[in-house]
Amino acid sequence: NKSWILRQRPVGDLKEGDLELVEAPLEPLKDGEVRTRLIYLSLDPTNRIWMSDVDGYLPPVGIGDAMRGGGLAEVVESKFDGLKPGDIVNTGLATWSLYSNLPGEALNALPRLPGVPLTAYMGPLGATGMTAYFGLMDIAKPKAGETVVVSAAAGAVGSMVGQIAKIQGCRVVGIAGSDEKCRWLTETAGFDAAINYKSENVGAALDEHCPDGIDINFENVGGKIMDQVIARLNDFSRMPLCGLISTYNATEPVPGPYSFSNLLMRRTLLKGFIVIDYFPRFPEGIQQMAQWLMEGKIKFETDIVHGLENAPGSLSRLFEGKNLGKLIVQVSEP
Numbered sequence: 001n002k003s004w005i006l007r008q009r010p011v012g013d014l015k016e017g018d019l020e021l022v023e024a025p026l027e028p029l030k031d032g033e034v035r036t037r038l039i040y041l042s043l044d045p046t047n048r049i050w051m052s053d054v055d056g057y058l059p060p061v062g063i064g065d066a067m068r069g070g071g072l073a074e075v076v077e078s079k080f081d082g083l084k085p086g087d088i089v090n091t092g093l094a095t096w097s098l099y100s101n102l103p104g105e106a107l108n109a110l111p112r113l114p115g116v117p118l119t120a121y122m123g124p125l126g127a128t129g130m131t132a133y134f135g136l137m138d139i140a141k142p143k144a145g146e147t148v149v150v151s152a153a154a155g156a157v158g159s160m161v162g163q164i165a166k167i168q169g170c171r172v173v174g175i176a177g178s179d180e181k182c183r184w185l186t187e188t189a190g191f192d193a194a195i196n197y198k199s200e201n202v203g204a205a206l207d208e209h210c211p212d213g214i215d216i217n218f219e220n221v222g223g224k225i226m227d228q229v230i231a232r233l234n235d236f237s238r239m240p241l242c243g244l245i246s247t248y249n250a251t252e253p254v255p256g257p258y259s260f261s262n263l264l265m266r267r268t269l270l271k272g273f274i275v276i277d278y279f280p281r282f283p284e285g286i287q288q289m290a291q292w293l294m295e296g297k298i299k300f301e302t303d304i305v306h307g308l309e310n311a312p313g314s315l316s317r318l319f320e321g322k323n324l325g326k327l328i329v330q331v332s333e334p
């Protein structure tokens, strides 16, 4: 087997030597378990959080332990009645390993949907799609005609948030880091407007594109961008706090937001959430997203890199904004 092991806690950006790729014999399979071969590994901003010794929503990965992560895998051997070799499963939280022995009862064989590629289970029908769906629908509860702003808008979560909000009849403004991403948002994903935060004045652009203020801020980034959005929230606005990617590599505490008092004045509902808490409701979210996908109402992109050996080196794509859509490592052939 091949696995990435966490050797030391990264300081700032992940560096060579923080993780090590090791080879080891396969562990024997126990009753009730299946052996899976990883096809697609999901790379997520939270991978960086799990490497740090912080008080997060899950314990940090231990030094010397295999890096936590998961994706789509094929069952290659089964000692569990409900799964057979050839079945494709979403591993949930496993490790950055080619082969894993997993408890069968936690897994389901994924149905193949007509016209929908398998990678949809990493995007709209996977954890990032469920993050967008429940964060928006359950926390923000969008109403037709409202204005929704989403940051990291061309990423895996953000691109879904904006499209779901459009289906709800909202005006949607995305914030992203390149002209190419902004074009994709307006021309392909159907956003009403997109702001390139690297080349535009975000506050002035929000004033232009959100003439009636902002009812929902789906927050993925934090920092200066979040500050500009909070300053423009409407009375009784909602703010699902999904992520703060601009802070994950910080080596010093990050100050702000300076517009914090506006959350009081505008009676904003601010709610942090972690998608794993919605796990029992995933079937409901997946069913709705699958329907929209098959109706052609949801577009999704993947940014695929190849080879398990390239997993750590590719994580920086998320922090440098090189990905459009869901970042995936193809580890083996589907």
Ligand code: NDP
Residues within 6 Å of the ligand: 044, 045, 046, 127, 128, 131, 152, 153, 154, 155, 156, 157, 158, 175, 176, 177, 178, 181, 220, 221, 225, 241, 242, 243, 244, 245, 246, 247, 273, 274, 275, 276, 317, 318, 319, 320, 321, 322, 323, 324, 325, 326, 327
């Ligand atoms: P994305 O596919 O959105 O990739 C991250 C994107 O963030 C990059 O492409 C980049 O795009 C943008 N970005 C990176 N650094 C900065 C920065 N300093 N300032 C502004 N933008 C930046 O990743 P995900 O969709 O997987 O995750 C998006 C957010 O959602 C993250 O904060 C993540 O932690 C969070 N998340 C939370 C979950 C939860 O359960 N609460 C579950 C899943 C994700 P650009 O070119 O636009 O800069």
